[in-house]
Amino acid sequence: MPIFHQHKDDPITEHQTRKFTRRAIVLGSTAAALAGCATTAQSPEQTAILAEPTPVAPLMYAALPTEQFPVPAVDISQIDPRFWRQDIDYETNEKTGTLIVDTPNKYLYHVHSGGRATRYGIGVGREGFAWAGRAVVAYKRKWPRWTPPDSMVARQPELRPYSVANGGMDPGLRNPLGARALYIHENGVDTLYRLHGTPQANSIGKAVSSGCIRLLNQDVIHLHDTVTDGSSIVVIPDPSVTPLLVGSA
Incomplete structure (x- = not known):
């Protein structure tokens, strides 16, 4: 080399x-x-x-333009999907047609035959205003007026324009009772307890309601259309969160 x-x-x-x-x-x-x-x-x-994928809004929460006061679509991004309305398997000894308000878990069940029920997410009233037990749905109202009881007006003087003496608040989207209300009586006496609508989607599943038991307007319309007057209702109390009485109408 x-x-x-x-x-x-x-x-x-x-x-x-x-x-x-x-x-x-x-x-x-x-x-x-x-x-x-x-x-x-x-x-x-x-x-x-x-x-993260963008959730698709269910059709059941679309806008309702034909209502007396057109109801806007629900912003479902403000609600945990487990609180969306759905039909589920639900075993109970309560008879068909009964409403069960599960206050601790923020659900309302409408019992059907064959071990089925429709489950709705709810918002529950603040602590200190309680009613629980067994009663009946005395009657229902579409787009109800709201009249806070005198005890509530005494605590919140700004509500005086809507007192019983002043005729209450006109129906509409800003009315605290929303699109529908179900009125609960016990032994023929008004409990002042209501199941009612709300446009505030972010209150569902939480203990933030300034009313009794609130549902999305789309859900309370669905409930109103499927529940009959005289239906039984069972309200399960929560020791830490109890319903706020919203007044009569």
């Missing part, structure tokens, strides 16, 4: 050495830069994989 001797002061060899060294540096820098680009390019893909 031939042996080549490199002289230290050989200008050609030194030039080639410097040239190869510069090429190595440039190539190394380019490779590092490309590696950095490759890492950055993966970020959007990872973000897309982790993105």
